[in-house]
Amino acid sequence: MTNFQDLSKIDQENFLMSKIIKALRKLGGKSFTKELSDEVVDATEEIPEEYAKLLITSKKGNEYHPFAYTFNFAVKYLLLAGFLKRPIRGTVELTEKGRTCLLDEFDPDEQVRKFADPHWRRPRKRELTDPKSGVDGADSDDEDNQVNNWKDQLAIALSNFTPAKFELFARALVKNMGVTLDESIGVSLTGDGGLDGFGYLTTDDFRTARVAIQAKRWQGLVSSPEIDKFRGAMDKYNAEYGVFITTSDFTRDAIKASRVGTRVITLINGDKIADLVAKYQIYTHPVTTYVLEDYYNNEQ
Structure with a gap:
């Protein structure tokens, strides 16, 4: 089995196209672009998890994710070839062509590139095809890049937090999610039985x-060993639910471990943190802006 990172950029894009369509079908035919990317990685053993999250600094000092760069171009080609469409900003949806194509007979060159290349608005210059230039596929998907820009800033800010400050932030996060925090368990900076917080959640039927x-x-x-240790700490306090929050992400084995047994552990990675920060406006506020559509780019 050839590892994804050993393929050429064009072969990587071709490899991803059918995976993207398959993942979208699993997600119901419509998805946020980042959710789609995560699903493709989770479902594809050929893509090493470390490579999917790899962050590289270019010669110009810009940081970029090689996988995101390639993924964005694969999505762009599928859009141009009519397999996908964008119903709203930041999402992709299967067209009838994408829903009905036979993936066992899928040929990226004949079915995608042959139709997409004539519609490509500008040549794939070196700065677009060579990620060493520091371009993270931004020109291939400007809207997603704009949406994710503040999330990147948040990720950098969280990575600079001290462990104590991040624990306080995590407790603020779950508090906004409806958890009433305990004032005696998991609040000391020295740690408390392996927990960083503990609380109580009351459902609509008044069960706590x-x-x-x-x-x-x-x-x-x-x-996964970190998930197992956390489950042991849950046992100490007879916790029915667990919430594991990290600024990074979880391995495939960790995700599987979180779903084992009768007590499923909710995993919140860096992307989900950003979604929750936006939802509950935790130390942030929305700013309204507008993006001009293609209508304004045409003289006639």
Whole structure:
């Protein structure tokens, strides 16, 4: 089995096209672009998790994700070839062509590139095809780049937090999610039984459950042994639910471990943190802006 990162950029794009269509079908035919990217990585063993999250600094000092760069171009080609469409900003949806194509007979060159290349608005210059220039596929998907810009800023800010500040942030996050925090468990900076927080969640039918909280400000991926240790800490306080929050992401094995047994652990990675920060406006506020559509780019 050839690893994804060993393929040429064009072969990577071709490889991803059918995976993108398959993942969208699993997600119901419509998805946020980032959600789609995560689903493709989770479902594809040929794409190493470390490579999918890899962040590189170019010669010009710009940071970029090689996988995101390639993924964006694969999506762009599928859009131009009519397999996908954008119903609203930041989302992609399967067209009838995308819903009905036979993936077992899918040929990226004949079915996608042959139709997309004539519609490509500008040549794929070196700065677009060579990620070393520092372009993270931004020109291939400007709208998504604008949407994710503030999320990148948030990720950098969280990575600079001290462990103590991040734990406080995590407790603020779950508090806004409806958890009433316990004032005696998991609030000391020295740690408390392996927990970073503990609280109670009351559902609409007035049932109250104990919730254990773990917060990790990590650079690398959280592995399954960390999930197992957290589950042990949950046992100490008879917690029915667990919430594991990290600035990075989780390995495939960690995701599987979180779903084992009768007590499923909710995993919140860096992307989901950003979604929750926006939803509850935690130390942030929305700014309204407008993006001109193609109508304004045409003289006639």
